[in-house]
Amino acid sequence: MQTEVNPSKLTPGHPEKSTLEGRNKILGVWFFLGGECVLFASLMGTYLGLRGSTAGGLSPQELFGFELVLVMTIILLVSSLTSVIGVLALQRLDYAKMQLWFGITVLLGLAFLACEIYEFVEYVHLGLGYTTSAFSSAFYTMVGFHGAHVLFGVGWIAALIFRATRIGIDETNAPKFYVASLYWHFIDVVWVFIFTIVYLMGMVG
Amino acid sequence: MSNQAVQTQTSYATSSSSGFWSTLWEWLTTVDHKKIAILYLLGGGFFFILGGIEAVLIRIQLIYPEFDFVSGSTFNELITMHGTTMIFLAAMPIIIGLMNAAVPLQIGARDVAFPFINALGFWLFLFGGLLLNLSWLIGGAPDAGWTAYVPLATQAGSGLDFYLIGLQIAGFGTLMGGINFLVTIINMRAPGMTLMRMPFFTWNTLITSALILFAFPALTVAIFLMMFDRIFGANFFDVSSGGNVIIWQHLFWIFGHPEVYILILPAFGILSDVIPTFAKKRLFGYSVMVFATVLIGFLGYMVWAHHMFTVGLGPVANSLFAVATMTIAVPTGIKIFNWLFTMWGGRIQFTTANMFAIAFIPSFLIGGVTGIMVSVPPADYQYHDTYFVVAHFHYTIVGGTVLGIFAGLFYWWPKMFNRKLNETLGKWTFWLFLIGFHLTFFIQHFLGLWGMPRRVFTYLDGLGLNTGNFISTIGAFFMTAAVIIFLVNIVITARKDVLTDSDPWDGRTLEWSTPIPTPVYNFAQIPRVRAKDAFWEEKMAGNKNLPPAEPLGPIHMPSPSFKPFLMSFWLFVSGFGFCLHSFFESNVIPFTIGAIGLVLFFATMLAHSLQYDSGYHIDPKDIEGQNKGVDA
Numbered sequence: 001m002q003t004e005v006n007p008s009k010l011t012p013g014h015p016e017k018s019t020l021e022g023r024n025k026i027l028g029v030w031f032f033l034g035g036e037c038v039l040f041a042s043l044m045g046t047y048l049g050l051r052g053s054t055a056g057g058l059s060p061q062e063l064f065g066f067e068l069v070l071v072m073t074i075i076l077l078v079s080s081l082t083s084v085i086g087v088l089a090l091q092r093l094d095y096a097k098m099q100l101w102f103g104i105t106v107l108l109g110l111a112f113l114a115c116e117i118y119e120f121v122e123y124v125h126l127g128l129g130y131t132t133s134a135f136s137s138a139f140y141t142m143v144g145f146h147g148a149h150v151l152f153g154v155g156w157i158a159a160l161i162f163r164a165t166r167i168g169i170d171e172t173n174a175p176k177f178y179v180a181s182l183y184w185h186f187i188d189v190v191w192v193f194i195f196t197i198v199y200l201m202g203m204v205g
Numbered sequence: 206m207s208n209q210a211v212q213t214q215t216s217y218a219t220s221s222s223s224g225f226w227s228t229l230w231e232w233l234t235t236v237d238h239k240k241i242a243i244l245y246l247l248g249g250g251f252f253f254i255l256g257g258i259e260a261v262l263i264r265i266q267l268i269y270p271e272f273d274f275v276s277g278s279t280f281n282e283l284i285t286m287h288g289t290t291m292i293f294l295a296a297m298p299i300i301i302g303l304m305n306a307a308v309p310l311q312i313g314a315r316d317v318a319f320p321f322i323n324a325l326g327f328w329l330f331l332f333g334g335l336l337l338n339l340s341w342l343i344g345g346a347p348d349a350g351w352t353a354y355v356p357l358a359t360q361a362g363s364g365l366d367f368y369l370i371g372l373q374i375a376g377f378g379t380l381m382g383g384i385n386f387l388v389t390i391i392n393m394r395a396p397g398m399t400l401m402r403m404p405f406f407t408w409n410t411l412i413t414s415a416l417i418l419f420a421f422p423a424l425t426v427a428i429f430l431m432m433f434d435r436i437f438g439a440n441f442f443d444v445s446s447g448g449n450v451i452i453w454q455h456l457f458w459i460f461g462h463p464e465v466y467i468l469i470l471p472a473f474g475i476l477s478d479v480i481p482t483f484a485k486k487r488l489f490g491y492s493v494m495v496f497a498t499v500l501i502g503f504l505g506y507m508v509w510a511h512h513m514f515t516v517g518l519g520p521v522a523n524s525l526f527a528v529a530t531m532t533i534a535v536p537t538g539i540k541i542f543n544w545l546f547t548m549w550g551g552r553i554q555f556t557t558a559n560m561f562a563i564a565f566i567p568s569f570l571i572g573g574v575t576g577i578m579v580s581v582p583p584a585d586y587q588y589h590d591t592y593f594v595v596a597h598f599h600y601t602i603v604g605g606t607v608l609g610i611f612a613g614l615f616y617w618w619p620k621m622f623n624r625k626l627n628e629t630l631g632k633w634t635f636w637l638f639l640i641g642f643h644l645t646f647f648i649q650h651f652l653g654l655w656g657m658p659r660r661v662f663t664y665l666d667g668l669g670l671n672t673g674n675f676i677s678t679i680g681a682f683f684m685t686a687a688v689i690i691f692l693v694n695i696v697i698t699a700r701k702d703v704l705t706d707s708d709p710w711d712g713r714t715l716e717w718s719t720p721i722p723t724p725v726y727n728f729a730q731i732p733r734v735r736a737k738d739a740f741w742e743e744k745m746a747g748n749k750n751l752p753p754a755e756p757l758g759p760i761h762m763p764s765p766s767f768k769p770f771l772m773s774f775w776l777f778v779s780g781f782g783f784c785l786h787s788f789f790e791s792n793v794i795p796f797t798i799g800a801i802g803l804v805l806f807f808a809t810m811l812a813h814s815l816q817y818d819s820g821y822h823i824d825p826k827d828i829e830g831q832n833k834g835v836d837a
Contacts, residue, residue, distance in 0.1 A: 023392055024388050027318075027392055031388065036422065038423055039423075042456055046441065049449055050452075053446075053447025133440060133446050134446055134448040134449070136440075137440045155811075
């Protein structure tokens with residue numbers, strides 16, 4: 001199967017915006033992220049309303065530790081940086097560097113997920129199940145929704161990397177990588193809010 | 206052009222020509238906005254009839270005091286399903302169908318921004334709606350009201366799972382439609398079509414889409430929370446474990462109030478196109494109308510707690526939300542006056558479309574005035590949960606949205622189906638529907654003031670409610686007759702010859718400038734827009750059509766795809782699996798089906814993502830003269 005796209009037409013700069021399809025995709029994802037803001041705001045509002053409702057179970061102060069969450073935060077922030085470097089490589093049409101940096105982004109995302117799974121397993125061992133209290137349901141749902149978004153992002157970027165191995169960088173691929181990186185930044189920003197509101201505020205009570 | 210692209214084009218050319226199965230396949234795989242519009246009308250029309258039957262059964266039960274036509278529990282199912290069906294599965298899809306039919310043509314585009322996602326949005330809506338209605342056959346329909354307040358809803362039977370997951374799937378579809386129209390309108394307008402030259406229906410589609418984008422995620426979260434409560438034993442709404450039932454009400458109405466503007470703004474847009482067309486005058490106060498629409502959209506997002514005055518949020522919250530609510534009357538009033546001034550001094554043609562549009566104004570006005578009444582918190586304590594509120598929102602949704610939809614259907618029918626609906630039958634529909642509507646709902650204001658609570662399945666004799674309820678039910682029969690005549694009209698019209706005049710209303714906007722039937726690529730050459738009401742201005746200047754903005758050349762088209770149908774089907778399977786959890790002792794079987802459906806959904810998504818398909822090209826010179834338009 002061949003495509004009609006002629007990669008030689010691409011010039012360094014903004015290959016992601018070289019077609020109308022690409023510009024549509026970028027604007028569409030910006031709007032999608034706008035909707036996602038409402039989604040996470042609703043979840044955060046719910047969490048804030050229920051974080052004191054421990055029903056005799058463990059409370060945020062008894063539960064949260066600083067070290068692991070800090071490590072997770074650093075991992076995710078760095079992964080945002082690596083995706084930026086990946087996009088810069090894309091805009092220079094540097095295929096190898098782009099694949100490398102997006103590959104590192106995927107690995108960092110997986111590392112973050114591993115930490116999150118470890119964290120949740122620990123909490124369950126400590127006695128905080130999903131059904132323990134309204135706080136526990138809200139906590140696992142809030143953080144779990146973010147984790148599911150990270151998982152989806154990891155799968156998305158991995159699929160793009162795989163897809164690019166067959167056609168390199170072209171005008172259909174460029175916007176795909178660009179919007180995946182937009183999404184990835186968004187996930188990162190949401191985590192900054194979770195780190196602050198759920199964890200830091202939870203630790204000081 | 207590659208070999209594959211040529212092949213796709215050939216298969217497209219043959220598929221539209223012959224045979225039931227190839228026609229079916231063509232419709233299942235279409236990504237053409239004009240065909241998706243028709244699919245939305247069919248789907249929305251089907252659910253409208255379903256919801257209408259439910260309404261008639263409700264009214265028959267209430268015709269006499271202590272009547273036993275249906276049982277109390279069936280009545281609860283009927284009111285829940287009537288409200289849910291009409292709002293999510295009838296009104297919104299028909300509106301989105303009209304948007305699909307008109308908006309790309311109005312802005313001079315060849316399709317929407319994301320044709321694949323457009324198809325996906327339709328199939329998600331359809332499968333979501335089917336899942337919801339499957340509850341009638343399996344374990345009983347949801348019965349906690351369309352608002353599904355907790356804890357009633359968390360403790361209700363299996364029908365609520367169908368309600369939650371069905372709406373979740375349909376909601377995803379609507380959200381995709383919203384993003385699609387936002388990007389289409391912002392990025393794909395023809396050269397010269399500035400924002401302030403856009404046809405008004407397009408403006409209202411833009412604002413409606415923004416409301417969809419920012420309202421639906423709140424519903425998504427609300428539904429997820431209740432799903433997790435019901436299926437996984439979470440405690441969001443379980444007070445004994447620290448949960449809070451008010452969270453549901455907030456999230457539901459943060460979605461639910463913008464939703465009523467999602468329903469009414471497109472109807473405002475239809476009016477703003479229909480009234481100038483049939484008054485032969487440009488829309489009065491175009492820029493003020495834009496301002497009013499944006500303001501209604503903005504304020505509509507800020508007033509959700511007026512549904513919760515009686516919850517006890519306190520005088521400060523109630524006052525703020527009351528004032529914000531009353532403010533909406535100002536831009537709405539501006540619109541009403543601008544429509545009247547548009548007609549003032551015009552040569553008004555009383556076509557069916559225009560009659561529906563004109564009847565909209567006083568009918569919706571009554572709904573607006575009662576809206577101001579219920580926005581006053583102390584008074585609302587009296588109106589709350591009575592038939593006064595039922596009358597109020599039916600005046601806005603039926604007297605507003607439905608009359609607007611009828612106007613839009615009669616107006617755009619020639620564009621969508623290449624045939625004019627019969628005007629005589631149309632006027633029968635109009636008068637029967639209008640009289641029936643006021644007969645049904647006007648008296649309900651008084652029933653409410655006389656003390657009849659909403660959502661009760663019967664009432665006692667001797668309370669003074671008998672006559673009012675009897676009149677109301679008779680009105681419902683009138684509306685039924687009107688809808689039946691409309692359906693007959695559709696059948697008769699479908700057998701008529703195709704119109705020869707592509708501009709039957711002497712229209713003002715770009716959709717009337719395309720040939721009949723509209724080619725699959727809409728415009729052989731993208732037009733150049735030089736004014737508001739661009740087509741009308743060109744006709745006034747003595748031109749036959751708009752000047753082209755580009756030379757003739759091969760037109761890029763997206764490939765048809767079966768994957769939108771398939772993805773929606775897998776999500777349906779997954780949702781059905783999770784709905785089964787209350788029918789099994791252990792969760793193994795339901796969760797396995799649910800997981801398999803989800804995996805197949807994501808696998809199909811991945812397959813689509815990994816596919817290298819950049820569509821195909823049509824050379825307009827090759828197909829000139831052939832009947833390539835939408836024909837149904």
